[in-house]
Amino acid sequence: MRLVRLLFQRMEPQLHIHTNVDIANIRKPYKRLDEYFGTEHLVSHEPMGQFKKWFEEAVEYIDEPNSFCLATATKDGKPSSRFLLMKGFDETGFKFYTNYDSRKGKELEENPFASMCFYWSPMSRSVRIDGHVEKLSEAEATEYFNSRPIDSQISACISKQSQLVPNRQYLLDQRQKYIDNGLQVQKPERWYKRLLSFICITLAHK
Template identity: 55%
Template sequence: MAEAARSEPNDPNAVCLATSTPDGRPSARMVLLKGVDARGFVFYTNLESRKGGELAANPHAAMCFHWKTLARSVRVEGRVERVSEAEADAYYASRARGSRIGAWASRQSRPLEGRFALEKAVAEQTLRFGLGEIPRPPFWSGFRLLPARIELWRDMPFRLHERRVFHRLDDAAGWEVEQLYP
């Protein structure tokens, strides 16, 4: 991540997040990773969004980072859990004021009758909160993907790429490492 932050011109924390619909079809979209630690990979969303509903129905997901300038990618698979209320509050408070207003105004993933409706909702929420604090909406929080499998891919000459997989059976187990054919 640090290497990508130094070399990627735009959003080195952009990641494709894959979930599944209730009937098992894949569903993918780009999100911005907002934290990574020994426990996992953190992103935030409207819990009433399509991804929020899919994660509530099936708490497993996959992520794929692709850093073209580095000629590398990272795939992560595992179960997800909600971040703590304190984590969600802290991250929400760090966001720009306009982004906090937007969290209240957006009915994420639901049909929008036109751009004016969104702009009207933003104006209403701006008026509602005035210059005061903007609390985190009850429908807005974060998820942490707890990795069970991580694959590191590196571009190599003649398509003889390097692939290394780290996997474990559960959160308490140690990591096993193996290389894969390209």
């Protein structure tokens, strides 16, 4: 089952929040003064070529190297962000899936510009990609949806993103209906594949 997200909206403070953690002094050593990352260390001066190299190296060290943070905004500039999984990349850009009824889906409809950021902590590397997001073909989305595990397909159908549900049992009951009836799970109508075509790629190596 998909993780159920909790939404808290800002209210007047009801209590004073204090932590004993000395946050200001949380730090870790990075490179020595004589260590640096310069243009001579690039394997490619073409940004997608360099991303490909770093991503392939990240696969060796990180559980989900394709996890990234996607930042979107409304047409009047109110931002939001969330973590997604990249499902492919090539010379045209970076591919991922969204539901148009989710907050990110609605924001991308009214403002197609977005930013995605990969952070590979064990390697002290990050990549930010700013660009324009477009919807890809229905056929591509359907093909991928049908390749997913059946539980993932059902979860995509019963979890209405960015909408409130009564409780967890409601989701379990909806899931059970698919199992009991042996229904052929169909891709939700508003579940699409997206492509972020980059305008700018920023690579950072601490």
